[in-house]
Every structure is written in structure tokens, then in C-alpha cells.
Amino acid sequence: MTRSNFISHPLSRRQVLKGSAALGLGSAMGLSPAWANPWGRTNVYSKGVEEGPEVSLAIRRESIPIDGQEASAFSINGTSPGPLIRLKEGQDAVLRVTNLLDESTSIHWHGLILPPEMDGVPGVSFAGIEPGETFTYRFPVRQNGTYWYHSHSGMQEQLGHVGPLIIDAAEREPFRYDREHVLLLTDWTFEDPMSVFRNLKTMEGYYNFQERTIADFFADVRQNGLTPTVEMRSMWAKMRMSSRDIADVTGSTYTYLLNGHSPEENWNALYKPGERVRLRVINGSAMSYFDVRIPGLKLTVVAADGQPVQPVPVDEFRIGVAETYDVLVSPEDDQAYTIFAESMDRSGYARATLAPREGMQAETPDRRQIADRGMEAMSVHMDGMDHSGMSNMQGMDHSGMSNMDGMDHSNMEGMDHSAMSGMSGMGHPTGMTGEQRNTLANGMLASGEAQPGSRYGQVGIGIDPNERRVLVYRDLKAFTPWPDRREPGRELELHLTGNMERYMWSFDGKKFSEVTGPIHFEKDERLRLILINDTMMEHPIHLHGMWMELENGQGELIPRKHTLNIKPGERVSALITADAEGSWAFHCHLLYHMDAGMFRVVQVS
Amino acid sequence: MRTNYLMLGLLTISLSALTFTAWAAGQHEDSQHSANNAEADRTISVEAGDMWFDPEDIQVTAGETIRFEIINNGSLEHEFVIGDKAAQEEHRIMMQEMSGGHGDAHGGHGGHDMAEGEHGGQMPSITIGAGETKTLVWTAPSNVESLEYACNIPGHYESGMYGDINF
Numbered sequence: 001m002t003r004s005n006f007i008s009h010p011l012s013r014r015q016v017l018k019g020s021a022a023l024g025l026g027s028a029m030g031l032s033p034a035w036a037n038p039w040g041r042t043n044v045y046s047k048g049v050e051e052g053p054e055v056s057l058a059i060r061r062e063s064i065p066i067d068g069q070e071a072s073a074f075s076i077n078g079t080s081p082g083p084l085i086r087l088k089e090g091q092d093a094v095l096r097v098t099n100l101l102d103e104s105t106s107i108h109w110h111g112l113i114l115p116p117e118m119d120g121v122p123g124v125s126f127a128g129i130e131p132g133e134t135f136t137y138r139f140p141v142r143q144n145g146t147y148w149y150h151s152h153s154g155m156q157e158q159l160g161h162v163g164p165l166i167i168d169a170a171e172r173e174p175f176r177y178d179r180e181h182v183l184l185l186t187d188w189t190f191e192d193p194m195s196v197f198r199n200l201k202t203m204e205g206y207y208n209f210q211e212r213t214i215a216d217f218f219a220d221v222r223q224n225g226l227t228p229t230v231e232m233r234s235m236w237a238k239m240r241m242s243s244r245d246i247a248d249v250t251g252s253t254y255t256y257l258l259n260g261h262s263p264e265e266n267w268n269a270l271y272k273p274g275e276r277v278r279l280r281v282i283n284g285s286a287m288s289y290f291d292v293r294i295p296g297l298k299l300t301v302v303a304a305d306g307q308p309v310q311p312v313p314v315d316e317f318r319i320g321v322a323e324t325y326d327v328l329v330s331p332e333d334d335q336a337y338t339i340f341a342e343s344m345d346r347s348g349y350a351r352a353t354l355a356p357r358e359g360m361q362a363e364t365p366d367r368r369q370i371a372d373r374g375m376e377a378m379s380v381h382m383d384g385m386d387h388s389g390m391s392n393m394q395g396m397d398h399s400g401m402s403n404m405d406g407m408d409h410s411n412m413e414g415m416d417h418s419a420m421s422g423m424s425g426m427g428h429p430t431g432m433t434g435e436q437r438n439t440l441a442n443g444m445l446a447s448g449e450a451q452p453g454s455r456y457g458q459v460g461i462g463i464d465p466n467e468r469r470v471l472v473y474r475d476l477k478a479f480t481p482w483p484d485r486r487e488p489g490r491e492l493e494l495h496l497t498g499n500m501e502r503y504m505w506s507f508d509g510k511k512f513s514e515v516t517g518p519i520h521f522e523k524d525e526r527l528r529l530i531l532i533n534d535t536m537m538e539h540p541i542h543l544h545g546m547w548m549e550l551e552n553g554q555g556e557l558i559p560r561k562h563t564l565n566i567k568p569g570e571r572v573s574a575l576i577t578a579d580a581e582g583s584w585a586f587h588c589h590l591l592y593h594m595d596a597g598m599f600r601v602v603q604v605s
Numbered sequence: 606m607r608t609n610y611l612m613l614g615l616l617t618i619s620l621s622a623l624t625f626t627a628w629a630a631g632q633h634e635d636s637q638h639s640a641n642n643a644e645a646d647r648t649i650s651v652e653a654g655d656m657w658f659d660p661e662d663i664q665v666t667a668g669e670t671i672r673f674e675i676i677n678n679g680s681l682e683h684e685f686v687i688g689d690k691a692a693q694e695e696h697r698i699m700m701q702e703m704s705g706g707h708g709d710a711h712g713g714h715g716g717h718d719m720a721e722g723e724h725g726g727q728m729p730s731i732t733i734g735a736g737e738t739k740t741l742v743w744t745a746p747s748n749v750e751s752l753e754y755a756c757n758i759p760g761h762y763e764s765g766m767y768g769d770i771n772f
Contacts, residue, residue, distance in 0.1 A: 174655040174679075176765035276765060300763035310681065311656065311760025313701065328763055479655055479680045 050077070052087035052141075056096045059105050059129075059151075059161070066188055067255050067262035074101075074151065074161035081184055081260050081284065082149070082163025089144040089170040095137040097129055104128040107137070108152040108544070108585075109165060110322060111306050111562040114139035116582025119544055121152045124585050124601055128153060144169035145306025146280040146324045148184070155193035155286075158591055160260075162186060162284040167306075174479060175302045175311065177328060178275040185281070185319070185341055185350050187254040187288040197592050200248060201503040207250045246371060246461060248500070248537070249287040249592065251348030256288065258341065263351040268358050273334045277354070278302075279327050283319040286591035289344035289538060289565075291318050291463065291470075292325075294337050294354060295365055299327040301471055305561040310477045315468035318344070318459055320540040320565035322589040325471075329354070336360035344462060344538075346370045371462030373536055373568070440487055444528070445573075447487055450474075450553035451530065453571030460538065460567050473552050476559035482549055484577040485556070488528035491573075492519070496566060496588070496598070498535040503596055505535075505588060511597025518603035519586065521578035530573045533566040539593065540565050543602065545584040548574035563589055578604045645672035645742055651754070653733060655679035656764035658754065664771050667747035673754075674740050677733040683756045687743055687770070688728035690753055696728065697757040704759050745772065 050057070060075045076082030087093050099105045106128050108120035118139045122128030129135040144167040151161035164182045189196060199206040261267035271277050279299075281292060293299070293316035301312045303326035311328075319325055319341075331337060336355040343349060346367050353361050438446035450456055456474035463470055498505040506512075521527065529548065531541055540563050547560040551573045558575070566572050581604050588598035646669045652659040653675055665671065675685045686696065731741045755767035 172654075172657075174764065176657055298763065300760050302760075302764055311764045313760050313763055328765075330763065 050083050050085045052085065052093050052095075053091040054094045054096075055085055056098070057082070057085075057107070058098045058100055060100045061102075066190075066257070066260070067264065069190065071188070071190060072159070074105075074156050074159050076161070076163055079260070080160035081186060081257075082161070084182060085149065085163065085165045087141050087165070087167045089141055089167055091141045093137070093139055093141050096134050097137065098134040099129040099131050102131050104130055104153055105156060105161070106151055106153045107149050109137070109147065109149050110542075111145075111147040111324070112139070112165075113142055113545065113547070113580070116545060116580065116584060119584065121544065121585045124583050141167055143167060143306065144173075145303055145308070146182075146282060146326050147306050148282045148284050148322075148324065150284060152585070155197070155591060155595065157284075158187075158189065158193040158196075158286040160186070160188070164280070164282055164284075166280065174308050175278075175300075175328060176276070177278040179271055180278040180280060181269040182259070183269070183279055183281045183339065183341075183352065184259050185283050185285055185288075185290055186257045186260070187249070187285040187343075188257050189249075189253045189255075191253055193286075193591075196249060196253065197595060200592055201596075207248065207252045246345035246373065246537075247288060247343065247347070248503075248590075250345055251343060254288065254343075254348060256290075256341065256343055256348050256350035258339070258350040258352045261352065263349060263364070266361055267352040268360065269339065269352055269354050270358065271331055271354060271356060273332055273356060274330075276328055276330045279329060279339075280324065281319060281327065282324045283321050285321050287321065289318060289320050289540075290341040290350065291316055291344060292339070292341045293317075293365075293468070294329060294339050295362075296335075296337050297329045297331060297354075299329060301475070302326050302328055304476050304559055305563060307560050308479060309475075309559055310479060310557075312471060312475045313469070314471045314475075316463075317471035318463065318565075320538065320563065320589075322540050322542055322563040323561075323565070336362040338362045338364055340365055342367055344460075346462065368462060373461065444488065444491060445551075447485075447575060448551055448553065448555040448558045450551060451571050451573045453532070453569075454552075454573070455567055455570050456552045458567070460565075473550065473565075474554075476550070476552060477554045478557045478559050481556040482547070482558075482560055484526060484575075486526040486577075488526050488575055490525070491528045491530055493530045493532065494519075496531060496533045496535055496539050496541070498537070498593075498598070500535075500537075503592075505590075505593040505596040505598035507598060507600055512599040513597060515600065518583065518601040521576070521602055521604045523578060523581055523604055525578045527576055527578065528573055529576055530571065531564070531566050532571045533568055536568045538565055538567055539598070540589040541587070542589045543576070543584065543586050545580040545582070545602075545604075546576055546578065548576055550574050580604055645670050648672040648674055650674045650676065651685065651768075653677045653679060653683045653685065653756070653766075655681055656756070656761050656766040658685075658756075658766060658768045660768060662769040662771060663754075665745040667745050667772055670742060670744040672740055672742050674738065675731065675733050676738045677735055680735055682732060682734050682758070683761065683766070684730055684732045684758060685739075685741060685754055686728050686730040686757060687741075687752055687754050689749065689751075692728055693753050693755045693757060693762070693767070697755075697759075697762055700757050701759045745770075 119125040
């Protein structure tokens with residue numbers, strides 16, 4: 001076969017054969033969306049997949065069962081989460097969204113490059129869709145891969161107003177597979193999201209049952225000695241945080257769902273032994289990061305945020321809110337495998353089963369211990385500490401610190417820690433073993449270089465990198481350089497700031513309601529955005545309308561993403577080509593952080 | 606290995622001797638990276654892309670000598686290794702270990718000894734840079750039913766970069 005044959009047949013011959021073989025299953029599928037179909041993608045028509053280019057979506061509020069209980073969810077064409085929207089690269093999409101609610105709504109097409117008035121953010125892109133109205137989104141589809149869509153109105157996203165969005169590639173993708181499944185992760189609450197928000201604002205640690213107690217204090221003193229313990233405590237007190245605030249909304253209210261199903265419902269993703277299965281994993285949660293693994297199977301990561309990356313075989317990966325990863329698995333044996341998505345704070349998990357037949361299940365792994373931010377704080381705080389005190393730390397869990405071997409602490413002086421009064425010394429550079437960084441004549445780092453203060457080689461809190469091979473940002477590497485090869489003309493620094501006790505979240509200390517104007521990008525400029533996380537929580541930062549090329553040290557092969565996870569104390573940079581004229585949303589994708597004020601408008605003009 | 610082979614040869618004289626010769630010839634050509642058309646029964650052109658081979662399978666007859674012409678049309682370096690499934694997997698695990706953890710999946714490639722295949726020979730292999738075309742002459746052994754050609758650079762095989770050699 002020649003290359004041109006492949007362009008006209010993006011699915012391999014094997015895939016087509018598998019598809020037609022599954023035709024007989026059509027009648028059994030009923031009304032369930034095809035992405036929820038246990039046999040995955042086939043050529044079968046199913047009411048639950050909305051194939052482009054023309055799609056109509058009706059938004060309702062209705063009572064549907066979730067985890068066996070009646071729930072009042074937002075539905076899209078009768079399902080919650082919504083149906084899979086399937087477009088093709090090169091199409092002109094026409095997406096009609098009808099509001100059958102008694103409140104305003106919207107849909108944002110997360111990760112898509114499109115005209116600003118089609119981006120779906122009320123107050124920024126358009127006015128929103130009022131009750132009874134239909135809004136028609138029209139845009140050319142200029143990319144391919146795994147994305148998702150969700151409401152950008154109020155807190156509708158928390159109650160199921162989300163769905164997967166897949167764009168099939170016009171040309172052959174850099175991998176082949178026999179079957180695919182979408183795995184959409186969400187966090188469901190039976191509470192009213194407004195009352196969740198109120199609880200967070202008025203009572204610190206409302207959903208956090210893992211606060212340190214006086215007994216913990218004495219245990220700490222026994223292990224660490226009195227002085228380090230008191231120092232750590234006062235550090236947390238200054239930040240108005242508890243060291244166990246891994247997530248601010250937890251499994252105490254959340255039921256973690258996979259394709260809308262609870263762990264007990266055990267949704268089955270079917271395969272035939274010997275097949276290579278593409279899993280399109282989407283974190284459509286409001287607030288929850290997940291650590292995803294399938295015990296017994298290697299996961300080969302082939303795309304991040306819809307964009308192909310050079311394949312990375314791993315055992316586990318962490319997926320921040322709003323990120324997507326495509327992974328390939330090759331189950332050879334006729335057995336069930338547990339798809340295990342553990343929430344980062346270990347308060348619960350989503351679970352499904354990859355199985356050759358329906359109704360199977362495998363062992364569910366034990367959840368790991370709750371991590372303690374104290375360890376992470378110490379790992380980024382070491383230059384300020386008396387290292388002799390470390391000898392008292394035997395018996396403590398050093399897992400969060402194992403990446404620190406061979407660090408050159410002398411490099412840490414001279415960093416800007418001014419914003420971190422309680423925690424001078426936060427953030428240590430990636431690969432601090434004295435490696436040289438390329439700098440430009442103007443003193444800025446060359447494109448693609450990792451910033452001092454980045455930790456792209458670390459997964460983050462609660463993961464022991466020596467236990468299994470876990471994906472880190474530094475692994476992500478594009479196949480070819482992105483089109484704009486210019487060095488950045490300037491750097492724009494933004495601090496991620498917050499006060500946990502008062503539940504205030506912001507950029508540069510100013511809530512969205514307090515800022516006077518948008519962040520300005522010069523049309524067509526090439527700039528470097530530097531994000532410095534002054535808080536002790538992870539934040540998934542999302543820029544609408546333009547890609548962010550994550551400077552993870554991979555030089556001209558840096559990956560591009562729509563959402564960047566910034567770890568506590570970390571300094572992360574991305575290159576942006578400001579080619580999308582108009583106003584765009586830029587925000588933390590933790591829903592309650594965005595609503596609390598961690599939101600800005602970027603204006604390109 | 607050679608000794609084992611000769612001892613085996615004593616038991617089944619004609620067949621084993623033929624096999625040994627075939628493997629030896631193949632290896633000689635591989636290590637020289639030379640391509641002698643006169644010795645090959647036919648040429649098979651294989652396109653290597655990111656991350657696939659085209660064709661995905663080939664049919665061979667035991668004992669025939671094939672000149673593979675491998676064209677790398679991808680953006681990355683690839684290898685073309687012939688061996689059975691188990692030996693390929695062994696080679697893959699080794700390459701993953703050599704690439705050492707994070708971020709530089711391709712760093713460990715090159716200069717290593719191939720794991721030996723199940724059938725007595727080293728696995729014939731060749732590395733092709735992006736945009737390059739290389740040839741490899743190989744004689745199909747007579748004591749196997751199926752083999753694979755594969756790229757074992759970490760993640761490449763897992764993405765589907767292999768093909769079946771059917772006898």
C-alpha cells in the first residue's frame with residue numbers, strides 16, 4: 001500500500017474488520033450512547049453519538065439515577081454526562097444548542113481553536129443562551145484528537161453538564177489500534193453546588209475529615225522532635241491551611257464516576273484478547289485530580305490534551321482537571337482488568353473494568369494513604385531548614401522526596417520567593433544537578449528550556465515514583481516542532497494566589513471582581529507566560545483560544561497543551577503565539593476556584 | 606550457541622546444517638550493511654512511519670533470501686529488527702531499561718548487543734534515521750512458523766510498530 005491509501009483510510013485494515021464484525025451487536029445497544037457501549041467504537045449507528053458536522057443538542061434539568069439514587073442532573077439530549085460529539089478534522093461544524101432550562105446556559109468546546117464568538121463563555125465570548133433560545137455554534141474544525149465540552153455558566157458543570165468531544169484525524173495518526181473507549185471521569189455531588197461553595201467559603205476544611213489532631217501533633221513530636229514540628233505547624237498556620245488539604249472538595253460529598261457510572265456499578269469496557277485498545281481519558285471533573293492505572297497492563301501514552309506525543313510506556317498517570325490523555329493498552333490474556341482512577345486526595349476512586357465479556361470484575365487495588373503536604377512543603381523548603389534536623393526523620397514517608405537525590409542546593413539562592421512569606425525557598429528547579437540552560441542575548445531563557453523552579457520530573461503529592469513508572473510532564477515530547485519557531489519577545493509573569501481559610505483564589509492577589517481590565521496580548525506576538533504557584537494546592541490553568549507550548553525542557557519538541565497543572569510552589573512557563581484576535585477566558589479549572597475569582601480575560605488585539 | 610547448534614546438527618544433519626548456513630549468511634550481510642542483489646531471491650520494500658510499518662505483514666518461504674529495503678518516512682529514528690515475539694519483547698524491555706526512566710526515551714539506543722533470539726542467531730537489525738533508506742539482507746530460517754519485524758524503541762512497538770512474517 002502507498003501512503004495515499006492510508007490518508008483515505010485513517011482506520012487500519014484491522015480496525016475496519018473489527019468494526020464490521022461488531023455490526024451484529026447493533027440491536028443490543030438500545031439507547032445508550034455509543035461511547036458508553038461496552039464494545040467501544042464501531043461503525044454502528046447509535047443514538048447516543050452525535051456525528052458531525054451538524055449536531056443538535058438540547059439541555060434539560062431532569063431526574064436521572066446516579067449510583068442508584070435519584071439525582072437532579074443537567075442532561076444533554078437525555079443523557080448525563082452528555083453524548084459523545086464526533087467531528088472530523090476539516091469539517092465546518094454546526095452545533096445547535098437549545099436551552100430547555102429555566103436558567104441561562106452555554107457550552108464551551110474545551111481545547112478547540114475557533115473564533116472567539118464561538119468559544120461559549122458568557123460575558124466574554126457571547127451573552128449566553130437564555131431559556132427557550134437556540135444558539136448555533138459554527139466553526140471550522142482545524143485539529144484532531146480527544147477533547148471535551150462543558151457548560152461555562154454558573155456551576156452547571158458540577159451537575160453533569162459535560163461530555164466528550166472526539167475529532168477524527170484527516171491523516172493517519174502516529175499509532176494504530178483495534179478498538180477505542182472513551183473514559184470520562186467526573187465528580188458527582190448530591191448537594192447543591194451553591195451550598196458546596198458556601199460551605200467552602202464559610203467553614204475551612206468542611207469536606208476535609210483528615211485534619212491534623214492533637215494526637216497527630218504528639219506523634220509528629222515523637223518523630224520529628226519538638227522544634228521542627230512547631231515550625232511546620234506555624235508555617236501551615238501562616239498559610240491558613242492544613243497540611244492535609246490535598247483537595248478542598250473530597251469523597252465525603254463526591255461520588256467519582258466513570259462514563260456516568262459509580263464504582264459499584266462497575267461499567268465494563270469490552271475488548272478481545274490480543275487487541276490494542278485506545279483509551280481516551282478525559283478528566284471532566286469540577287474539582288478532582290485522578291491517578292489512573294490498570295494493574296497488569298502497561299499504558300502507552302500517545303497524546304496529551306488531544307495533541308500527539310512521542311509514545312511513553314508507563315504504569316500510571318496523573319490527570320489534572322480538564323486534561324485529556326490518550327493511552328494504548330494491549331491486554332493479551334482472557335481476563336478482567338480494573339481501570340482504577342484514584343482521587344489525588346485518596347478519599348475515593350472511580351472504577352471500571354476492561355474485560356473480554358460483560359459482568360466481569362478484577363480485584364480493586366487498595367487506596368493509598370492520604371499524603372501530607374508537610375512532606376511536599378519540606379521537599380520544596382529544604383534550603384531554609386537546618387538539615388541536621390533531617391536525621392530525626394527516619395521512619396517517615398520520604399516518598400515525596402525521592403527525586404531530590406543529587407540536588408545542588410547552591411542553585412536555590414537568588415530565586416524570587418518574595419510572595420512566599422511563610423515558606424521562603426519554595427520551588428526547586430528541575431534537574432538541579434548544575435545543568436546549563438541556554439539563554440538569549442536579552443537574558444531570557446531560550447525557547448523550550450525549563451524554568452528554574454519547575455518540577456517537570458516530579459509527579460507530585462502522594463505518589464511514590466519508585467513504586468511504578470509514572471508519567472511526568474518532562475516525558476511529553478512532540479513529534480515535530482510547532483509552526484511558530486520565534487523566540488519569545490517578552491515574558492509575562494502571573495502568580496497563582498489564594499487564602500484557603502477565606503476561600504479566596506486569585507491571580508496576583510486580585511480576584512476577578514477586583515481587576516480593572518483584561519490581560520493584553522499584542523496580536524501575533526510570541527510571548528512567554530510564566531505561572532508561579534504561591535499556594536499549597538495544584539491548579540489546572542486553562543487558556544482559551546490559543547495553545548500553550550509547555551517549556552518542559554524538550555527544546556524544539558516541547559508539547560502543546562490547553563490546560564497546565566501547576567504544582568504547589570512551582571514555576572511553570574509556556575510559549576504562546578497570540579494569533580487569535582479577541583477576548584478569551586483564562587482561569588483555574590477547579591470550578592470553585594474559578595468562581596472564587598481565579599479568572600481573567602485575555603484580550604488579543 | 607554455535608556449539609549447541611552444531612550438536613543439534615549431528616542429530617538432524619541435513620536440516621540443521623541448512624539452517625545454520627542460512628542464519629550465518631544473513632548475519633554476515635547484516636553486519637556489513639551491504640546489499641548484494643545477486644544473493645537475494647527478491648526485494649521487499651517496507652515503509653517505516655511514525656509509528657507503523659507498511660505492509661503490516663509479509664509472507665516468506667523458508668530458506669529464501671530477502672533483501673529488505675526500509676524507507677523511514679517518519680520524523681523519528683526507527684529500527685527494523687527481525688525475531689520471534691518473545692525475543693522482541695526481551696529486546697524491548699532491555700531498551701526501556703537502558704533508556705533509563707524519564708524524559709529521554711531514545712537516549713539509550715545504539716551500541717548495545719541484541720538479545721539473542723530463540724532460534725540460535727542474533728536478531729538481524731538495522732537502525733534507520735528519519736528520512737533515510739537502508740537495506741538488510743536476510744534468509745528466512747526453516748525452523749520457525751512465524752516471526753515479527755519490529756521497532757523496539759520505547760513506546761514504538763506498543764503503538765503498533767511491528768509486522769508479522771508468516772511462513
